[in-house]
Amino acid sequence: MKIEDCRIIDLPKISDPTKGNLTFIEANKHIPFEIKRVYYLYDVPGGGDRGEHAHKDLSQFIIAMSGSFDILLDDGHHKKKFHMNRAYYGLYLCPMIWRELDNFSSGSVCLVLASDFYKESDYIRDYDEFTKEIKKKVSH
Ligand code: TYD
Numbered sequence: 574m575k576i577e578d579c580r581i582i583d584l585p586k587i588s589d590p591t592k593g594n595l596t597f598i599e600a601n602k603h604i605p606f607e608i609k610r611v612y613y614l615y616d617v618p619g620g621g622d623r624g625e626h627a628h629k630d631l632s633q634f635i636i637a638m639s640g641s642f643d644i645l646l647d648d649g650h651h652k653k654k655f656h657m658n659r660a661y662y663g664l665y666l667c668p669m670i671w672r673e674l675d676n677f678s679s680g681s682v683c684l685v686l687a688s689d690f691y692k693e694s695d696y697i698r699d700y701d702e703f704t705k706e707i708k709k710k711v712s713h
Contacts, residue, residue, distance in 0.1 A: 574669040574710070576648045582634070586661040596661045598634075598686065604665060606632045606688040613638070613684045617677040624672040627697040629706075632688040635674075636663035640681025647671040649707035657683075669710070671703050 584603055587595040600608045614623055624644075635644060641658035648670055655664050663686075666672060674683065689695070697703045 574648065574667055576646055576651045576653050576670070578667045579646055579653075579670055580665050581655065581662050582665050583662045584636075594661070598663075604634045604663075604686065606634075608686045609689050610687040610691060611684070612687070613682055614674070614677075615682045617642075617681065617683075619677075619679070621675070621677060623674040623677075623683075625698070625700075627671045627703045627706075628668055629695050629697065630668050630689065631695050632668060633666045634663045634686040635666065636660060636684045636686075638682040638684045640678040641676075642674055642678065642681055642683060643676040645673040645675075647673075649704050669703075669707065671697075671700065 582604060584596045584598060589595075598604060598608075600606065617623065635657065637657035638660050641656065644655045644657060644664055646653050646655070646666070657664065663684075677683075697706060
């Protein structure tokens with residue numbers, strides 16, 4: 574559950590000069606989890622921020638299906654920023670990572686594949702609570 578466990582994963586891309594590109598994702602093959610839920614962010618207004626939370630158990634894979642945005646990750650010790658702007662790669666996020674998404678370009682679409690159904694109890698929405706949880710895990 575460190576920032577090094579989060580990584581960009583390149584996806585297969587079938588290119589055809591007359592038909593365009595096709596990319597696919599298979600659970601447990603291209604991404605390291607079973608997909609139980611898919612959601613997407615779109616029509617994010619200029620200056621809009623999303624995320625600003627961590628998940629206790631959820632794994633996610635985030636793709637810029639269209640346009641671009643930034644993802645800032647924070648494991649309580651280190652921070653890392655990713656610029657997402659292609660549909661043929663995504664960012665894998667393991668549990669217990671604080672994330673902030675911003676700098677959405679106009680018309681951008683952010684697709685998220687998730688390892689579980691929506692559960693509010695899996696969220697940590699307060700940054701101080703997040704750092705406390707990280708410290709607890711380190712001391713165990
Ligand atoms: P949230 O995950 O907080 O969005 P973001 O971090 O991108 O700002 O979700 C926003 C709202 O949508 C919140 O009330 C919970 C609800 N929601 C669902 O009902 N199901 C879902 O799968 C997701 C992702 C959110």
